[in-house]
Amino acid sequence: CSRFSALMCPLFLYIDEIVSLALFDACCSFNGPNFDKIEYILTASFNKQKMLEYNSTRGNWIGFTDYSIVASTFWNKDPLDRLERAMEIKLMCFDNRDSLTFVLISPDGRHQAVLVCSAYNFYPKQIQITWLRNDQEVTEGVSNTDVIPDGELYYQFHSYLEYTPTSGERISCMVEHVTLWEPRIIVWNNSLPEGEKTKIVVGLCGLIIGLVIFISGFIYHKKKKKVLGSIPA
Template identity: 30%
Template sequence: MELGVPNTLICFVNDFHPPVVDITWTKKGQLVDQSEISQTQLLQQRLQLPHHVLPELHIYSCSVHHISLQIPLTRFWGGYVYQMISDCEYGDNITDTVYFVKNIFNQKLNNIYDSRLGKYIGFGELGMKNAAHYNNQSWKMQARKVEVDTLRRYNVRLFRKSILDRKVPPNVKVHQTKPADYGERSMLVCSVWGFYPQEVRVSWLRDGEEVTTDVFSSDVLANGDWSFQFHTYLELTLKRGERVTCRVDHSSLQESLEVEWDTFALDVKHATIAVGIVFFFAGLAVAAVGALYYWWKKQRFHANRL
């Protein structure tokens, strides 16, 4: 609803039977002139409201009369929305703060108290009248001055504790994006998440030496719970015995956090293959020895018969 311009209210009626219904509009308990009402085939009535230039409270209602109802079903719409918001704005130096009291009418800023000026400033004709009225109320101006010291001082402590002094260390994990073997091209990802504040530095090390080539990184992403996440990728050819490490530097850490890529799965795979090969040749040797022994026994048996 906006003052000074035509507005339309809609009363939508559905899911009823039989299809005979009567809809009436009232304003502050009085029937509305039918010339201001239009109706669609979908039983959707539109009420065209005239210009309202005075901030008086108008209560409108839509009443539905139907054979299925013992009493008419009525829905109300009315009034205006008024909000008062108090907030503090802080600069880089948290002792440099500004206290505001904002009065908002129908989502439009009507007037505002600014601690830098020590008074209300109005916007528009009505807002300037309200600001002048508030500035002449000594008790209100005294209350604003007290709030500047009490609320601002409390909020500074809360702001420092919950924002400036808050530090949460990161979680770090290094893994392959998809399986690959030694000697093959692969990509490792270092995932860093759950940290606060946002600033973080993540780097890759190969055998203790930092690398910057073939490195790709995401932006620092907000999780929506006052924590952040970051992902960086390293493309490389896997080498047996090479140490690949993700190093994270963050203000919550006393020293760099280094997480090494775990090659255990690859090593176990190759160890399993090696053991399998050993057992294969061991079995082959046993079989050869057995065959040789059998041949020797057979030859000796024939020799004894002769």
Template identity: 30%
Template sequence: MQRSCGNEGDTPPRSLGGGDRLRSSLRGGEWGGGATPHQALLPPPVSTAPHFLYQQKCECSFANGTGGEVCYLERYFYGRQEFVRFDSRRGWFEAVTELGEPIAQNWNSQKDLMDYERAQVNTLCRYNYGVMETGQMVGRTVEPLVKISPTKGDPLAHHTLLICTAAGYYPPAIDIKWLKNGQEQTQGVGYDDEIQNADWTYQYQVMLETVPQRGDVYACQVEHKSVKEPISVQWEPQTSDSAKSKVWTGAVGAILGLVFVAVGLYLYLKSRKGEGLEGTPQLTLPAPGSCWLEKHFLQPRPSFLSVEEAKCKE
């Protein structure tokens, strides 16, 4: 948990007011004036810098919720540089730069102020942790949505880049692995930065550069606090729509070609057969009752034939 406040103006102020006004000034960015016993000096005006920035950050860190160590850290910045801080593990203000030395000495000499700072571990950190647990901010989990995206239109092309995206998960920290035919891949793997979305969820991408072959099975395996078992999404290289269209076009063309060849061959053979019949000598038979018919097709008759019949027989 972090809280910050700042102030910006045309020229840097030289001093801060004292007492309670000193604390409210540093916490709320309100500047006071006049010399007091609790005067805290800031850097002298810099003519080349028309603006200044004063910032305070309050941070709470937890180990295993409130059951472990809870730390409170209060930090002060001027011109983007930290100059003094309070760490609850030490219990007093420490100067980070030379600018912070007189300020740390001044604040450490104020008993009420030190009691207030040392109590922040309970009054700010532990208290607000309980509030966030009630409001489901602590312990909230959202399952990631996982998808695989190839970067080329034809996945069978040389060196395809596969991108596994896990999006919309909470809390942060997620583990993504690439598997090829059940084996974890370590070569050609690239990792992107974890990005926080506007709704406090996160997204993360892991890329795999590979040369997929037909029959390979790729899997993106995701492990996250929101799921008990790893989420696995598979991807297999397939022929693209354009390639499929070309294959179908070729197949149809081949079938039509075979049909035309078969029809042409049939007509050719039929015409050759007709020409062969027309060129073959035809058998001419004599008229019924002729000697030739009787000689070749009639059975022999008895010897008592007539003279005409004998002549036919000869």
């Protein structure tokens, strides 16, 4: 699951002199043989208690408390809510879908193979790629490009490993970035034909502050409307 850390945003709600802390977490999971099937999950928690969850596979909200069950029922009937969720999926999953490309390059005459591990469309620019042979770091035969801006805020980075294949060994590429919850390891499948690319989708994304405000404001509006509607005239 590729999470958007910026979507865990504090929101203070001042209702009836009670201060509540709301946290929002969005997650895009990429599945299928070409990683083209996306499951989007959005959760809302208040005061560390999970209240609501939207799952694009189910296509609806579910609530975990009396209030949130009422809210989820309302949102599941709201055409505007479905439109907003579809917009989030496009902006946060499809438009921010990034890829690591593991490529076997033709031999250059000096070594039997050159592997390239490339990271695209990530932000911020600080990134670390480490080569592993049988889970041990490899430093010999490794070279890296500079972190290259693509002109649209995001960056790309390429790391090369020149090596002589040995039967039974495991070659992998480990990527570390602030937007990854843990290092991502991609194992080279040496059964692939030379030059074939294996794409592994990960969530190297920037901070989508505008969308955080949009989601937070929407949930706040619904909660406030519910509370105000319960006050006797």
